[in-house]
Amino acid sequence: MPHEFRPMQVERAVAEIRGRIRAREYASGMHLVLRALAESLDMSIIPVRDALAELEQEGLVEGEAGRGWRVAAYNPESLRSLAELREALECQVARLCAARATEEELEELGLMARQADRADQSKDIATIAELEMRFHLRLAAIARSDKLRRAIERAHVLQLAFDPIEHDPIRDETHVRLVRAISRRDADAAEREMRKHCAGTAEALGVEPEKKKRCVKSGAGTK
Numbered sequence: 001m002p003h004e005f006r007p008m009q010v011e012r013a014v015a016e017i018r019g020r021i022r023a024r025e026y027a028s029g030m031h032l033v034l035r036a037l038a039e040s041l042d043m044s045i046i047p048v049r050d051a052l053a054e055l056e057q058e059g060l061v062e063g064e065a066g067r068g069w070r071v072a073a074y075n076p077e078s079l080r081s082l083a084e085l086r087e088a089l090e091c092q093v094a095r096l097c098a099a100r101a102t103e104e105e106l107e108e109l110g111l112m113a114r115q116a117d118r119a120d121q122s123k124d125i126a127t128i129a130e131l132e133m134r135f136h137l138r139l140a141a142i143a144r145s146d147k148l149r150r151a152i153e154r155a156h157v158l159q160l161a162f163d164p165i166e167h168d169p170i171r172d173e174t175h176v177r178l179v180r181a182i183s184r185r186d187a188d189a190a191e192r193e194m195r196k197h198c199a200g201t202a203e204a205l206g207v208e209p210e211k212k213k214r215c216v217k218s219g220a221g222t223k
């Protein structure tokens with residue numbers, strides 16, 4: 001990589017390390033050796049250190065006092081609060097999409113939704129994660145809110161990185177139902193479908209819906 005400017009190196013290192021964490025190549029809690037990391041990225045340690053500082057801001061890695069960095073460690077509480085954040089962001093995106101998506105975009109979303117739902121039936125976690133992320137970032141882009149899109153991207157990456165368990169084939173046409181509601185321009189229904197979807201994802205990631213249980217003690221199951 002001849003004379004790549006440092007900001008570009010940092011950007012590349014951030015993207016690469018983020019990708020490795022997402023792909024579970026670097027597991028939750030794993031210690032990151034700066035020098036080895038720099039070598040694997042074919043760059044000096046300075047831009048890699050800057051990249052780690054940036055990833056620390058995103059919550060993907062954590063500084064260890066005097067020992068460098070490690071991949072952020074899984075913690076049920078942080079996972080729950082992340083799921084709650086994602087639900088809030090995604091529900092707003094679903095509402096905005098119902099108002100703002102063009103006809104072409106609805107068609108595109110329909111296609112992506114079918115792909116994502118088909119992947120959900122498989123055990124191929126990498127593909128599930130990839131299609132899931134692509135679908136939800138596309139939704140956020142169609143909502144025409146750059147800040148929401150970025151926040152959702154961060155939440156997704158964190159949620160995937162913290163995922164402690166194997167997925168079961170989970171949901172049943174959840175993306176298709178969501179897109180149907182968006183296509184009807186029904187913001188309330190879109191929000192409802194998204195909320196269900198987020199709850200399903202959180203459950204698949206091992207987040208106990210603890211607070212809901214507490215609120216509706218004698219309520220019927222929602223299965």
Ligand SMILES: [Zn+2]
Pocket residue numbers: 116132135136175197
């Ligand atoms: Zn999804």
